[in-house]
Amino acid sequence: MITNNKRAIIVGIFIFLGIAIFIITVLTLGSQHKTFEKSITISAVFDDVNGLQKGNNVWFSGVKIGTIKKISLAGNSRVNVIMNIEEHSHQFIRKNAKAKISTDGLIGNKIVVIYGGSPQTPEVETGDVLGIDKLPTTDEMMNTLAKNNDNFLEITNGFKVISKRLVDGQGTIGKLMTDETLVNNLDATANTLKRTSLNLEKVSSNVAAYTAKLSSQGSLANDLITDTVIFNKLRSTVQQLQQVAETSKSIMDNLKTSTNTFNEGLNNKNAPVGMLLHDEQAATNIKITLKNLQAGTKKLDEDLEALQHNFLLRGFFRKKARNEKADSTKD
Numbered sequence: 001m002i003t004n005n006k007r008a009i010i011v012g013i014f015i016f017l018g019i020a021i022f023i024i025t026v027l028t029l030g031s032q033h034k035t036f037e038k039s040i041t042i043s044a045v046f047d048d049v050n051g052l053q054k055g056n057n058v059w060f061s062g063v064k065i066g067t068i069k070k071i072s073l074a075g076n077s078r079v080n081v082i083m084n085i086e087e088h089s090h091q092f093i094r095k096n097a098k099a100k101i102s103t104d105g106l107i108g109n110k111i112v113v114i115y116g117g118s119p120q121t122p123e124v125e126t127g128d129v130l131g132i133d134k135l136p137t138t139d140e141m142m143n144t145l146a147k148n149n150d151n152f153l154e155i156t157n158g159f160k161v162i163s164k165r166l167v168d169g170q171g172t173i174g175k176l177m178t179d180e181t182l183v184n185n186l187d188a189t190a191n192t193l194k195r196t197s198l199n200l201e202k203v204s205s206n207v208a209a210y211t212a213k214l215s216s217q218g219s220l221a222n223d224l225i226t227d228t229v230i231f232n233k234l235r236s237t238v239q240q241l242q243q244v245a246e247t248s249k250s251i252m253d254n255l256k257t258s259t260n261t262f263n264e265g266l267n268n269k270n271a272p273v274g275m276l277l278h279d280e281q282a283a284t285n286i287k288i289t290l291k292n293l294q295a296g297t298k299k300l301d302e303d304l305e306a307l308q309h310n311f312l313l314r315g316f317f318r319k320k321a322r323n324e325k326a327d328s329t330k331d
Helices: 002-032 138-167 171-178 180-215 220-226 228-267 272-278 280-308 314-330
Strands: 039-046 057-060 063-075 078-086 098-103 110-115 129-132
Touching: 039 063, 039 098, 057 078
Parallel strands: 039 129, 057 110, 098 129
Antiparallel strands: 039 078, 057 063, 063 078, 098 110
């Protein structure tokens, strides 16, 4: 009798533990799938759900807010996905939000991600249909990857040809890598450019210094730039110099005219000067006349000397001599 009671107690304990485990499992699964929470139902129509299944999760801003309630074909190769959304979360989802198929982790289960929506738009309600973002299919991604591989192969072949030409010393870069003379020339050119830049820097410094001197108060350059009185005087001086130059030009023109006239007179045998230069007979007559004048002058001196010794005029000349002597003594 005691053994039977003990066996019944053990069986009862195992039954109680089984029921407890069952209840805990149901509550846990229900909590995970939001079975016992109030929710609203919204949907989205996709072209391809990429393996999405009933019971998969719905996420919004990185937070799980619901589960997939039902997946059914909607015609025209489209799939209608109905989602249960927690009642306390639907207030953050707007009617213009969008849904897309994503993956929970790198290789995890498929999920639906809700995103976007403007704050001015009302929140979703039961029966609303969200817009979708079309994602590339696996075939499209594989085709794109194949095209990228072909492009990468072409690029690799191009680099192979370029590298071979570089190794063979072809082209400008290849010559730079293999021709030492060209490298030396480039080095010399670089040094020349460096010296040129240094010279330009010095010139710039000199120009800056000269500009600073122009700005210095009291300097001639600054006065020339800023002092209107000096500038007006310089302008007046320039005008006077211009007038002097014009006058000098006029004088030079007159001298040139006079010189030409004189030269013409010298070359003209009928003119007096030309006659003196070119007519030998006239020159001879002038010489004879000068000799006669010289002889007459000498004879006149002798006559005057004789007059001084004449008794009629002797007193006059003596008196004149005394007066001249007296005047010289007073001086």
